[in-house]
Amino acid sequence: MTKRQENAKKTKLKLVKTALELFKDTGFYDINVEDITKKAGVSKGTFYTYFKRKEDIVLEISRAPFSEIAEELDLMKDKDIIEKLTYYFRRFMECVEFSGIHICRQWTRDVLDPNNVPENKDSQKWDYDFEMLRTILENAVLGKELKSDTPIELLTHIFICELYGMMTCWCMSDGKFEPLQWTEQFCNMQLENILKPYLT
């Protein structure tokens, strides 16, 4: 990697970190692009060499922790499916809570923004979550925990709705309930119920 590329990487990182801080404290709409670039010590134009739109930086920020979760799940191979799902739900909500209400709200709004089009039109905003949950279910089928006729796509879809529903409600409520506690409660009450017909 050349010096130039290194500097470019640093600049981008600086922008992401600065934006993260500012958004977290003050909210997305009360911070404009120049606030970010000034604090990061670069010019406005530089922002746009790294991001097409102001909104893009939020998407950049928010998906970062999810690669960790994938690794953590790999270490849980011998645990049963309920534990794995419970873990995923908890980690998802931890990320939601950690990123804070401002960023989480903006992320959701970005994902719903018609101007924010995915690169290829078949991809979904929840692809990442979808893949992870599906992997958990598929492994459970392979490991004979779940029957072979389990409707994996359907169940995955249900779980996605649960996760995004909780997240949306949390944002709508302006953070008035505890997302983690809430998730725990859901997992205890519902996961087993949903899976029961398919458990071997």
Add this chain to the structure above:
Amino acid sequence: MTKRQENAKKTKLKLVKTALELFKDTGFYDINVEDITKKAGVSKGTFYTYFKRKEDIVLEISRAPFSEIAEELDLMKDKDIIEKLTYYFRRFMECVEFSGIHICRQWTRDVLDPNNVPENKDSQKWDYDFEMLRTILENAVLGKELKSDTPIELLTHIFICELYGMMTCWCMSDGKFEPLQWTEQFCNMQLENILKPYLT
């Protein structure tokens, strides 16, 4: 009602109807306030005598059908709770589908918009749904369908998450699944499971 008040009412209605049409066809961001007022045959300023922000008209539009639902539920007094809930879920999703993906998406974005503050800070964006669902559950307790120690608030909250989760996912998927079919499936699979511990 004086002539002036009548005209004002007509003007506002005209704006709402025109905006509804335009948003439904073309989407919220591709229509600006002048498009609406021009087509409605009034001036731009008039828009702002009736709505504080461009976004407000979407909130105005979207909640209209819900007073009907309340009436319809009143006529179902003798039905059991599962039927009532299934009915509410279906009607909710019918409204979602009918309003169309553009408006539904924008409604969700508005509700998540930090600039869009509720009149009093204790009120929630889902108050309307919350009240209706709670009423259904409360009546079921009064009618001895549900045990008296049923955690009504918790269950209501769960149902809200389900509804908003489905809606959010539908918008995110850009309308790629059938919300009604999806709801039906959910109700058949889950409603009974969720309520089972509390049924008498």
Add this chain to the structure above:
DNA sequence: TACGGTCAATGACTTCGGGTCAATAAAAAA
């Protein structure tokens, strides 16, 4: 080390649509 090409960085400038407001006219009240 000289030199042409590349690319990150700059910041003045453009664009654009949301929102304002003083003036107007028509209706209601006095």
Add this chain to the structure above:
DNA sequence: TTTTTTATTGACCCGAAGTCATTGACCGTA
């Protein structure tokens, strides 16, 4: 009739997102 109220108007303002021609530091090559 006079005064007050209020819906309407549209030119104007504003502010922030996003653009782009220009610069100069860095890169590979000879």
